[in-house]
Amino acid sequence: MAIKKVFVVGAGLMGGGITQISATAGYQVTMRDIAQEPLDKAMKEIERSLGKFASKGKITEEQAKQAIKNITTTTEMSAAADADLVVEAVFEKIELKQDVFKQLDEVCKPECILASNTSAISITSIASVTKHPENVVGTHFFSPVPMMQLCEVIRGLQTSDETVAAVLDFAKAIGKETVVVQKDVAGFIANRVGLAMSCVAIKLVEAGVATPEDIDKTMKLGFGHRMGPLETSDMTGIDILMNAMKAIYNETQDERYAPPEIMQRMVAAGLLGRKTGKGWYDYSTGEQVAYWKL
Ligand SMILES: NC(=O)c1ccc[n+]([C@@H]2O[C@H](COP(=O)([O-])OP(=O)(O)OC[C@H]3O[C@@H](n4cnc5c(N)ncnc54)[C@H](O)[C@@H]3O)[C@@H](O)[C@H]2O)c1
Structure with missing residues (x-):
């Protein structure tokens, strides 16, 4: 038609x-x-x-x-x-x-x-x-x-x-x-792949393995990504991202999508990313500057 x-x-x-x-x-x-x-x-x-x-x-x-x-x-x-x-x-x-x-x-x-x-x-x-x-x-x-x-x-x-x-x-x-x-799976392609990576990246920050800047730098310089997973999650909004992870986790029970605890705390603290001025980075000066210390 x-x-x-x-x-x-x-x-x-x-x-x-x-x-x-x-x-x-x-x-x-x-x-x-x-x-x-x-x-x-x-x-x-x-x-x-x-x-x-x-x-x-x-x-x-x-x-x-x-x-x-x-x-x-x-x-x-x-x-x-x-x-x-x-x-x-x-x-x-x-x-x-x-x-x-x-x-x-x-x-x-x-x-x-x-x-x-x-x-x-x-x-x-x-x-x-x-x-x-x-x-x-x-x-x-x-x-x-x-x-x-x-x-x-x-x-x-x-x-x-x-x-x-x-x-x-x-x-x-x-x-x-x-x-x-081709199949109606939770997260389709983009979120199924993207959120698994975000989840791992956040778990590495949570475990004190590396700073958000170093993880983002790794994915940008090592894999040619335009933005790192933490920068991307600040742009999307930590609350939106957490809900999207929960949606996939609830349907699949796949641990790779279980939102890391730190996300719950960030949401409670209002650290939602760009829209609230702080998330993995601090945007309060208008620039994206490092915020998390390990
Ligand atoms: N924002 C994003 O980055 C993004 C990206 C991809 C997909 N989506 C999806 O797109 C959809 C819309 O997201 P958005 O960011 O544009 O939301 P939004 O909050 O900017 O806009 C939603 C609009 O829907 C209107 N609305 C609510 N009930 C309605 C009804 N019964 N009839 C007509 N209009 C009604 C609201 O008044 C509002 O203007 C959601 O399903 C979201 O998950 C959003």
């Missing part, structure tokens, strides 16, 4: 980014949130970001204007009735996502593809509340969406080949590289 109309549910960080790149690629996009305020905020951010792309010559002024024209905002779920593809990007709560998918199942065309941008929730469990689980798929974009190249496409237990093929085409059309996660 050719995708022409896209409906994005959730106008936060991810929903706004997905709306922006879809509209820039020429799709008609309707972005839905529960109130006008987040929609207005998202539109402001999209305009700012498109302006930046235009000033760098990555798109023309005309393309930036057209992208804005391609976006409509709404607080009504019923506006999804003529969508060919819905991308859901609401808060990471299974009850909320299932509620959204139940509503979409009522209002959307039977052939409409329903995609979730979930980082960790099983696509199969989201699909289970719909009448067409074969049309439900994961599209895991990365933040910031306009900059990050990857989209993980996740196959739920009943997702059809046609649905996977259609979202792969869509992701390509909006300028993303894709990987297919």
Whole structure:
């Protein structure tokens, strides 16, 4: 099925980014949130970001204007009735996502593809509340969406080949590289691999083996990573990371994902990383400086 109309549910960080790149690629996009305020905020951010792309010559002024024209905002779920593809990007709560998918199942065309941008929730469990689980798929974009190249496409237990093929085409059309996660496992590929490494790195700091700087330096200079695992966890947020580890651990009982105790203490102390000014590093001066002593 050719995708022409896209409906994005959730106008936060991810929903706004997905709306922006879809509209820039020429799709008609309707972005839905529960109130006008987040929609207005998202539109402001999209305009700012498109302006930046235009000033760098990555798109023309005309393309930036057209992208804005391609976006409509709404607080009504019923506006999804003529969508060919819905991308859901609401808060990471299974009850909320299932509620959204139940509503979409009522209002959307039977052939409409329903995609979730979930980082960790099983696509199969989201699909289970719909009448067409074969049309439900994961599209895991990365933040910031306009900059990050990857989209993980996740196959739920009943997702059809046609649905996977259609979202792969869509992701390509909006300028993303894709990987297919053939089985609906907790953490998909990116978090399954990335969080295991973060967990080991944090356990090494906890055990007094090396400082965060030396672990990050090792991975950057020894393995060519752009950022070290501790820097990355400060950027993600220690609380977000810990919850993501717990989600994989709860499903798999795999000790490699058991969050180290030190993370619980950091969360209790408000050392959440960049967003609170301190985590594995201190950002209070605006620079990233060493903070942990062994
Ligand atoms: N932030 C990231 O780095 C990142 C990366 C990859 C995936 N994700 C996933 O993307 C999803 C969204 O994350 P985010 O960071 O954009 O969240 P966010 O908190 O920035 O935005 C969520 C938005 O959803 C809206 N919302 C809540 N209930 C709604 C409903 N019923 N209908 C419509 N809108 C509703 C909220 O008002 C809010 O604007 C989550 O599942 C998250 O795990 C996030």
